[in-house]
Amino acid sequence: MATQKKWRLVGDYLENCNCDIVCPCLVSTKAMMATPTQGCCDNVLAFHIDKGNYGDVALDGLNVALAAHTPGPMAEGDWTLGAYIDERATGEQTNALAAIFGGDEGGPMAVFAALVGTHLGVRKVPIEGKSRSVEIPGVLTVAVDPLASMHPSGEIWGMTGHPLAPEKIAFGIGREGNGFNDHGWNWNNSGRNGHYAPIEWSN
Template sequence: MTTQWKIDGEYLESCTCRGACPCIYTGDPTEGDCTDLVGWHISTGRYDDIQLDGLNVALAIYSPGAMHEGNWSVVLYLDQRADERQQEALGAIFGGQAGGHPELLASFIGEVKGIERLPLDFVSEPGRRHLKVGEQSGADVAAVEGQEDNEVTIRNHPFAVAPGETLVVAESRSLRHQSHDINIEHSGRTAFYSPFAYAGP
């Protein structure tokens, strides 16, 4: 019997690409490889009878080439506030075992370097998003200003963390991850954020 689940909320990602990131168009990263930190805040969610409202998840990714070609090395971070059943549910969803779009994302993973339970904070402010992973890692991103102070957006890109949603184009104020040999410390690089909605098959 397939477990019924559904989650929605906001996500952000911040990576090492410069300028307009080619990865979302299935192009090659601007630096040859790509290191990325992705965070999700679940506004409302349920996995069978397990409530997931308010919890966060993060994924550190190293891709040796074009992201759509796979062979990613990753570290999965689960919200320390979650109880054991909630963490098992989050692991099943974001590990791809529960189906839906996360299963497609997980198909690009070549190696899971670790799964950790840490304090995770995801903060939304007008034109800004902040992700904190434990004490050492995180991303602070700000929307790029477009015409007449409007946000710059992208829609219908072929390689998407949040399919069907409109991405806000942003830039990292800071991006840091130093764990499991996935190491980033940058600012002024590509970032995006948008709503997301995932559900089981």
């Protein structure tokens, strides 16, 4: 679909799934797709926008979260997806975020949009997001800590080619107490695979 407006986002992204560390998706290729370590993938992706715009619509400070279930390797598709947009977003901002994160406006999310088989809709909710953590009261609590490393930063960064952060992504682990409960799903990915990265997207 042709893009309608110029847009740009700068912020942070985190992900926590039910795979053992390290998630096979991060070390797969098109020629050799690894199966999730639990057979299926139960996954939360969260985004905090430090600075952003969609045309003349400012998106600074807003948060978005996605929850997805895939019956096998993520790249094979047939995702079931639910989306959450910050309740502080105005109508214009909500439409802009839905367009960008739904993949309609190009950018990294367009890669994922093609893989969704069932979309459970978009809810506006209070989302509290900060570095490497996000919370939607009564729905999800996710925090990702870095994997232990002898590097002075205490982090392990890799160039995995992940569609959301192809230049670099940090390997992490889901903090104790992580959970998601909505749409009939009830996940606890504490101690499971996590990763996080700064993002800078545009069309």
